[in-house]
Amino acid sequence: MKHLLLATAACAIGATAAMADVKVGMITTLSGGGAGLGIDVRDGFMLAIEQSGRDDIEVVIEDDQRKPDIAVQLADRMIQSEEVDVLTGIIWSNLAMAVVPSATAQGKFYLSPNAGPSQLAGRGCHPNYFNVAWQNDNLHEAAGAYASEVGYSNSFILAPNYPAGQDALTGYKRLFEGDIAQETFTQLGQTDYAAEIAAIRASDADSVYFFLPGGMGISFLKQYADSGVDKPVIGPAFSFDQGILQAVGDAALGVTNTSQWSKDLDNAANQAFVESFVAEYDRLPSLYASQGFDTANLLISAMEKADVSDQDAFRAALEEADFDSVRGDFRFGSNHHPIQTIYAREVIEEDGVYTNRIIGTALEDHADVYAAECNM
Amino acid sequence: MIPERLVTIGAVAGLLAVALGAWALGEIFTITLATRAAILALAATGLNIALGYGGLVSLGHAAFFGLGGYAMGILAFHAQSYTPLELGSLTIEGTKSMPVIWLVAVCVSALAAWVIGLLSLRTGGVYFIMITLAFGQMFYYFAISWSAYGGEDGLPIYLRNSFPGVDTLVPVQFFGLCFAALVLALLLSARLRSAPLGLALNAARQSPARVAAVGISPTRVKLVAFVISGAITGLAGALYADLNRFVSPAMFSWQLSGELIVLVILGGVGRLAGPVIGACLFVTLEHWLGGLTDFWHVWLGAILLGVVLFARGGIVGLLTGKAGPHV
Amino acid sequence: MSAILLIEQVLNGLQFGVMLFLMAAGLTLIFGVMGLINLAHGSLYMVGAFAAAAAAAATGSFALALVAALSAAALAGVLIEVAVIRRLYDAPHLDQVLATFALILVFSEGTRWVFGSFPLYLDIPDALSGPVTLPGGIQYPLYRLALIGVGLVVAAGLWWLTQRTRLGMQIRAGKDDREMIAALGVDISKLYTLVFALGAALAGLAGALVGAIQSVQVGMGEPVLILAFVTIVIGGIGSIKGAFIGALLVGLTDTLGGIFLPLILTVAMAPEAAAQTGAALASMLIYILMGAVLVWKPTGLFGGARPA
Known part of the structure; x- marks a missing residue:
């Protein structure tokens, strides 16, 4: 796959070989646990490149194995030997923190299709860093806001004990107006939640909020569905994504989750995206695929306005975000993170496949709280 | 067949030649790869002292690698944020000076090796393997949940630390530092092998009873070797963190302990050149196979099986025509 | 904390413990009889879970899924025993560690090659789903009760097998003196393959049973493997009784520690800090337990003499 893409891109360069092509380095997770996310980002990204019909973009794709040291090494190689103009692709916050500060300091653009750690949104923001997905807190804040809106007044909240988990609970509490029945940190990678579920059952909470990405969710x-505890559950989109839902099965039906995108979002760009993604890859697109798709389209929109070698002009073009996002309206805040609407979705079964549908709006035109700390 | 001494010199000279050649050609990334190989070789040289000389199959050396890395990360973090490190009533200033960081890394990992060694050397054999593995995991889980230093996210260090008289930001100069550390460790390792401690260690591996009979405690000899081994691997961890300008709990992961063993075996257990050749081969394989297929681990596994079943002495064994010591 | 919640948590600890026992029993049996340390035991657990998920998807029957898990894991066990492991019985531990580490790489990435990168779906059977009410008004998931039952039955079965049958006599003899039982006309090579397949099947069973309440994915075996190591180090390597006691100790310590440590710490700290610190300490608790047991008894609770 990778070599095929490179080969076509290389031929294309041979053909045009004229003015400044853009070389993109994509570092993403394609093997080991979590490979599904990277594959979706890559497929969404490449779909947009293909649809643009442009032959002046070369994409080098490498697998970071979800290891920070490998990601750093790949970034070094892409900057030092491949001399890419733009980096993208990283899924995990910890890998982003390892790669992004040094890449932007070396004068490269970084477009994040997923991870949005708070450090990079606040004091550590950088003119060359753009996040096309969300700041990490966004979906959690939306969940808190939505929980208040539907009238929950006492939540049991849990997340793994690592920075993203701690941020998640902070995010939820920021916009949740009710009380917190109990706050529990689980182990990262924990697979058995019997103890936590027992505590939920014993608590007087009227709702449960959890952030447990991947297999943990x-x-x-x-286990929650089987326990017979019937307190309503709410979570961010990560545990209800297209790739994962089939493995959760019936247990997820009816659960509310927050997301900035959904496959039934009613706009032309999204309908075309979903249709062409299914035609190309024979599966429904996920949230990650939509983010990869938007990232590539942002890049293409900037290429139409400016030359990448003129950094200031290219940055200004990126800031305009003049492309048809599959989420509808899309614009950047002062810290280069999206200001966007976040929806509440519900898990449903449709033609034998588990998927989501929008049931309401959690937050309208929401920006992150770190923007104020960003000076650039 | 080639004498072992020549193989060692050849391997070390080869690594240097690759880096210098890449420098002459302006292939900066190849220098980075060579630096990575040198650091992994240093870590594996440390492990080789326990594994090859002492027969101590440690599946937890990532603990020392990670401790070295975090020694660097924590000191540099306090230096770059201009906040002192408060340990109870003790206040320590952060530092960006490599020699100081190295000293701390070596001391901390030696101390940890001493404690882990004391506990795990109470038994031997397969207990030792599992206990070192378990202690490595303990550090891993602790690092993940320790949010003061980034937890799972790790800790980025924005600028590489400094060394007097060297511009560490220039890749080839940083390679030079790592290479010098590797050569020093190899000299120490060679010296150790023929020193009384090394001889006692070798004897303790083959026949503890006989060593005990001449009045030497085999456990104490092994413990000293384990501490030296852990300290060298800790130093490598500090360098590795500086290479990546980043520390994370991944440095504590048990897969890394496994990979360190793989390096030693690929090259040749108990051989001076073993870790060097193993590390160069591993970095090359990772780079080359990783470029060919997303599933390169399958092939790496197959190669490893081939080495264990059919080439017990590793590459050095093939070159010198002698199988390595029986561990 | 109410008594009901406490009992429920103890049951959770027990359930975790007996599943750990299924893993640890295979490991300790294989080590006890053949002197082999098998890092790839976690891969067999994964094989069992994947086989169960695939069979359940194809047939819709949980019973068939269990059969598939048992046979796939046993078959994989026989395969690697004959192709690789057999050559390692007399090899140093180092070679065993390396070869079985290589097997993990092959199994993990091979499984991903075949099944893709997304987790598979495996659900508990309808007959066992939902909670039941125990005496005292305790609501507890029926499936987890069933897991405790299966674990205890397997433990009893293993005890019977090793203590009361001819095969068990051979296994026990094989532990003590390989040459002797070979001289007595037992086909030692067949015996070893059989024991390895038995250990593999137990791991596969655990994988399938646990897979139904967790996520069936590549890499699911390694965390369990490390816990199983801790278990048999505590119990004494080679001892089935030790594995059983060790598994229950680890299961209870891990579960109850995760609950009580943060609660205890709230006395001295703010709730959020207590939750975080408590969780961090709880994750280290079983290793501290292991260290303590080793200081007291270097070869574990039921281990034999000091190993060579």
Whole structure:
């Protein structure tokens, strides 16, 4: 796959070889646990490149194995030997923190299709860093706001004990107006939640909020559904994404989750995206695929306005974000993070496939709280 | 067949030649790869002292690698944020000076090796393997949940630390530092092998009873070797953190302990050149196989199986025509 | 904390413990009889879970899924025993560690090659889903009760097998003196393959049973493997009884520690800080337990003499 893309891109360069092509380095997770996310970002990104019909973009794709040291090494190689203009692709916050500060300091653009750690949104923001997905807190804040809106007044909240988990609970509490029945940190990678579920059952909470990405969420939901505890559950989109939902099965039905995108979002760009993604890859697109798709389209929109070698002009073009996002309206805040609407979705079964549908709006035109700390 | 001494000199000279050649050609990334190989070789040289000389199969050396890395990360973090490190009533200033960081890394990992060694050397054999593995995991889980220093996110250090008289930001100069550390460790390792401690260690591996009979405690000899081994691997960890300008709990992961063993075996257990050749080969394989297929681990696994089943002495064994010591 | 919640948590600890026992029993049996340290035991757990998920998806039957898990894991066990492991019985531990580490790489990435990168779906059977009410008004998931039951039955079965059958006699003899039982006309090579397949099947069973309430994904075996190591180090390597006691100790310590440490710390700290610090300490608790046991008894609770 990778070499095929490179080969076509290389031929294309041979053909045009004229003015400044853009070389993109994509570092993403394609093997090991979590590979599904990277594959979706890559497929969404490449779909947009293909649809643009442009032959002046070369994409070098490498697998970071979800290891920070490998990611740093790949970034070094892409900057030092491949001399890319733009880096993108990283899924995990910890890998982003390892790569992004040094890449932007070396004068490269970084467009984040997923991770949005608070450090990079606040004091550590950088003119060459753009986040096309969200600041990490966004979906959690939306969940807190939505929980208040539907009338929950006492939440049991849980997340793994690592920075993203701690941020998640902080994010939820920021906009949740009710009380917190109990706050629990689980182990990262924990697979058995019997103890936490027992505590939920014993608590007087009227709702449960959890952030447990990947396999942890699958385990939790299955065990929760089987426990017979019937307190309503709410979570961010990560545990209810297209790739994961099939593994959760019935246990996820009816659960509310927050997301800035959904496959039933009613706009032309999104309908075309969903249709062409299914045609190309024979599966429904995920949240990550939509983010990859938007990232590539942002890049293309900037290329139409400016030459990448003129950094100031290219940056200004990126800031305009003049492209048809699959989320509808899309613009950047002062810290280069999206200001966007976040929806509440519900898990449903449709033609034998588990998927989501929008049931309401959690937050309108929401910006992150770190923008104020960013001076650039 | 080639004498072992020549293989060692050849391997070290080869690594240097690759880096210098890449420098002459302006292939900066190849220098970075060579630096990575040199640092991994240093870590594996440390492990080789425990594993090759002492027969101590440690599946937890990532603990020392990670401690070295975090020694660097924590000191540099306090230096770059201009906040002192408060330890109870003790206040320590951060530092960006490599020699100081190295000293701390070596001391901390030696101390940890001493404690882990004391506990795990109470038994031997397969207990030792599992206990070192378990202690490595303990550090891993602790690092993940320790949010003061980034937890799972790790700790980025924006500028590489400094060394008097060297511009560490220039890749080839940083390679020079790592290479010098590797050569020093190899000299120490060679010296150790023929020193009384090394001889006692070798004897303790083959027949603890006989060593005990001449009045030497085999456990104490092994403990000293384990501490030296951990300290060298800790130093490598500090350098590795500086290479990546980043520390994270991944440095504590048990896969890394496994990979360090793989380096030693690929090259040749108990051989001076073993870790060097193993590290160069591993970095090359990772780079080359990783470029060919997303599933390169399958092939790496197959190669490893081939080495264990059919080439017990590793590459050095093939070159010198002698199988390595029986561990 | 109410008594009901406490009992429920103890049950959770027990359930975790007996599943750990299924893993640890295989490991300790294989080490006890053949002197082999098998890092790839976690891969067999994964094989069991994947086989169960694939069979359940194809047939819709949980019973068939269990059969598939048992046979796939046993088959994989026989395969690697004959192709690789057999050559390692007399090899140093180092070679065993390395070869089985290589097997993990092959199994993990191979599984991803075949099944893709997304987790698979495996659900508990309808007959066992939902909670039941225990005496005292305790609501507890029926499936987890069933897991405790299966674990205890397997433990009893293993005890019977090793203590009361001819095969068990051979296994026990094989532990003590390989040459002797070979001289007595037992086909030692067949015995070893059989024991390895038995250990593999137990791991596969654990994978399938646990897979139904967790996520079936590549890499699911390694965390369990490390816990199983801690278990048999505590119990004494080679001892099935030790594995059982060790598994229950680890299961209870891990579960109850995760609950009580943060609660205890709230006395001295703010709730959020207590939750974080408590969780961090709780994750280290079983290793501290292991260290303490080793200081007291270097070869574990039921281990034999000091190993060579």
